[in-house]
Amino acid sequence: MPYNVSERVAKAAYDSADAGAFYSQIWGGDDIHLGLYETPEEPIADASHRTMERMVSKIQQDSIDYVVDLGSGYGGAARYLQAELNSRVLAVNLSGEQNRRAEYLNKLAGADQRITVVDASYNNVPAEDGTANLVWSQDAFLHAERRDLPLAEAVRVLKPGGEFLFTDPMAADGVSASELSGVLERLNLSSLASPAEYKQLAAAAGLELVEFDDLSSMLPQHYGRVLEETQANTEQLLQTASQTYLDGMMTGLQHWVEAGDRGLLSWGIFHFRKTA
Numbered sequence: 480m481p482y483n484v485s486e487r488v489a490k491a492a493y494d495s496a497d498a499g500a501f502y503s504q505i506w507g508g509d510d511i512h513l514g515l516y517e518t519p520e521e522p523i524a525d526a527s528h529r530t531m532e533r534m535v536s537k538i539q540q541d542s543i544d545y546v547v548d549l550g551s552g553y554g555g556a557a558r559y560l561q562a563e564l565n566s567r568v569l570a571v572n573l574s575g576e577q578n579r580r581a582e583y584l585n586k587l588a589g590a591d592q593r594i595t596v597v598d599a600s601y602n603n604v605p606a607e608d609g610t611a612n613l614v615w616s617q618d619a620f621l622h623a624e625r626r627d628l629p630l631a632e633a634v635r636v637l638k639p640g641g642e643f644l645f646t647d648p649m650a651a652d653g654v655s656a657s658e659l660s661g662v663l664e665r666l667n668l669s670s671l672a673s674p675a676e677y678k679q680l681a682a683a684a685g686l687e688l689v690e691f692d693d694l695s696s697m698l699p700q701h702y703g704r705v706l707e708e709t710q711a712n713t714e715q716l717l718q719t720a721s722q723t724y725l726d727g728m729m730t731g732l733q734h735w736v737e738a739g740d741r742g743l744l745s746w747g748i749f750h751f752r753k754t755a
Contacts, residue, residue, distance in 0.1 A: 550619025
């Protein structure tokens, strides 16, 4: 199936050499999702790992045989889930460049026989109906042109009683797109979802809300840490990434921090269950 406009934009952005250089050096090349910080100076990779630990702690099923990870990036979550849950994982991701690195890292971890990486959209998941115990996603749905579509795919592939855990950077409830123009322009987005919107879309798709763990204070803290690390490592980054890319990234990160500090953004862990 051909990719839509927003998918093509996201794929091009993450496939670029600049993005590969930036994310591999600043985030550590394993995860590129938001972290949970215990101290202001904590390494980004440690905080990112803690997010996965907190998400997994919410799982209520005794056994997870098959996980579908939507927007799997470099595969850090897929490897963590495979090891932690002893499950098979389907890692669905648009970026071919990220996927090749994920496959390499999966092989290094000895997990390549249990993790399948596919170049695909979370709007059209190559998985059979009702086969997954768990659908997982971290900070990926903001790129969706229609955010009801990945939620519908999650419902389709889940078994009855299966769980859906995801995070996504969002607008705070009641905040308009015009108030977030700096954030949206950098990402070529027209809007961000909100917690209320995701709850509504999930209910319409047939999902029961178990919990929304509101961790919004971590969003500006995380992007602030990424900005600090980018500024501190600019000279090294310029060996593999362009000045234009880094200038745009730092401007975008500052927008995230400022909007988060003003209470215009939200972030947290959604936990849903498929009821039937």
